[in-house]
Amino acid sequence: MTFDQIRLEKISALFVEELHDEDDGVLARKYLKEQRNLDPEMLRSYEVGFCPPWVKYPHQGKMNVDGHLWYIRGRLIVTIRDLWGRILGFNGRRVDACEEELEICLRSQYGNEMGMDMTREWSKRKWVNESYVKSNHVYNLDRRRRDILRAGSAVVVEGCMDAIVLDANGIHNVISTLGTAVSDVQLSLMRRYTNHLALCFDPDLAGSENTRKVLENARASGAMMSTIVRLNGKMDPDEAILDPREAPMLRWAISNAPSPLREGRMIDLSNDSTRLAIRLLLKENQ
Numbered sequence: 622m623t624f625d626q627i628r629l630e631k632i633s634a635l636f637v638e639e640l641h642d643e644d645d646g647v648l649a650r651k652y653l654k655e656q657r658n659l660d661p662e663m664l665r666s667y668e669v670g671f672c673p674p675w676v677k678y679p680h681q682g683k684m685n686v687d688g689h690l691w692y693i694r695g696r697l698i699v700t701i702r703d704l705w706g707r708i709l710g711f712n713g714r715r716v717d718a719c720e721e722e723l724e725i726c727l728r729s730q731y732g733n734e735m736g737m738d739m740t741r742e743w744s745k746r747k748w749v750n751e752s753y754v755k756s757n758h759v760y761n762l763d764r765r766r767r768d769i770l771r772a773g774s775a776v777v778v779e780g781c782m783d784a785i786v787l788d789a790n791g792i793h794n795v796i797s798t799l800g801t802a803v804s805d806v807q808l809s810l811m812r813r814y815t816n817h818l819a820l821c822f823d824p825d826l827a828g829s830e831n832t833r834k835v836l837e838n839a840r841a842s843g844a845m846m847s848t849i850v851r852l853n854g855k856m857d858p859d860e861a862i863l864d865p866r867e868a869p870m871l872r873w874a875i876s877n878a879p880s881p882l883r884e885g886r887m888i889d890l891s892n893d894s895t896r897l898a899i900r901l902l903l904k905e906n907q
Contacts, residue, residue: 629708632678636670636698636711645673648718649697658863659786667785668700672713674723680751690751691727692743695719699781701753701799704810706763710751712781712799720744748780748800756804759811760784760797766814768793774817774879776850777803778858779831783823786859790868792875803835812845819878821850821871823857824891848878849887853896861890870899 622630640646640661649671653659661669672678672694680690696713703709723743728736761784762769769775772794778784784797798807811818822831836847850871852861861867867890874888889895 626707629710633668633670633698633700633708633711636672636700637665637668638670639673639676640669640671640697641665646671649716652697652716652718657782657859663789664785667789669785670698670700671716672696672698674719675726686731686739691739692746692749693751694726695723695743696749699785701750701758701760701781702763703758704763704766709753709758712748712750714782715743715747715749717744750799755799755801757806758799759807760799761788762796762810762814764788765793765796769796769814772879773815774819775811775815776819776821776875776878777811777835779822780857780859783821783858787862790862792862792872798831802831808835808845816845817879818845818847819850819875820847821852821858821875824852824855850874850878851887851889851891853890869903870896873899873903 640649646661650661653661653664674695676694677689678693679688680693693711693713696715696719699712699714701709701712720740720743724736724740726736727739730736731739760781765788774794776787776792776795778787778795778797779800781797781799784795787795796811801807818835820832820835822829832849836849852858852871853867856864856867858871861871870890874890878888890899
């Protein structure tokens with residue numbers, strides 16, 4: 622392990638410690654419990670941590686000030702690893718309740734005007750990430766490639782938290798595109814372990830466009846099949862799996878997506894007829 626990897630491993634462990642620190646992580650844990658319905662303890666094994674507003678995280682990448690990556694402060698932190706388990710960097714999800722304390726810290730450190738400008742910039746971004754080529758990597762593939770091989774299919778979602786929450790709730794053959802349009806490199810990494818993708822992207826315009834591109838690229842490659850799993854309403858995958866009404870349907874859809882009868886088709890969980898049919902099948906199998 623290189624010196625840089627040793628440093629990143631230590632930083633990852635420190636972020637996890639901060640999330641579970643009785644005082645430092647209180648706002649982040651409150652956000653997870655009250656707004657995401659997630660148990661912070663459940664996320665420990667997924668290397669989800671927290672960077673408090675006052676932490677000066679040393680980094681020479683983009684948008685650093687005085688060698689510190691200021692915009693990652695006040696965020697939940699997800700450790701991103703490549704296929705071989707090496708840390709690429711960290712993604713950060715904004716914890717809105719930290720904004721006031723972050724502004725105080727930044728104004729004290731950089732002066733009132735600059736500190737306020739930095740806080741405004743921080744608040745514009747829900748997610749941020751360190752500098753690495755997202756389109757060259759697939760999140761969770763290092764952990765779950767054997768599960769994908771066993772299932773004969775990979776469930777593909779957009780975000781890290783979608784993958785983490787589905788994985789933690791028993792859907793282990795799940796991977797994430799790190800929020801990017803799926804690239805040829807990512808498809809080639811997926812193709813090492815499966816020839817079927819269950820596409821479960823967010824039900825918005827970006828998700829629809831991503832689905833279209835994946836279908837085109839998968840078909841063009843001639844070596845992959847795919848099934849679209851359309852979620853009900855405006856739910857993201859992590860919301861659906863935590864909803865008692867939606868979770869059984871999502872589990873059924875994912876487990877049946879690799880069926881040859883559904884190749885190139887859609888399992889539409891927003892369709893009343895589809896939902897009724899799935900409910901009857903689930904009832905029969907009880």
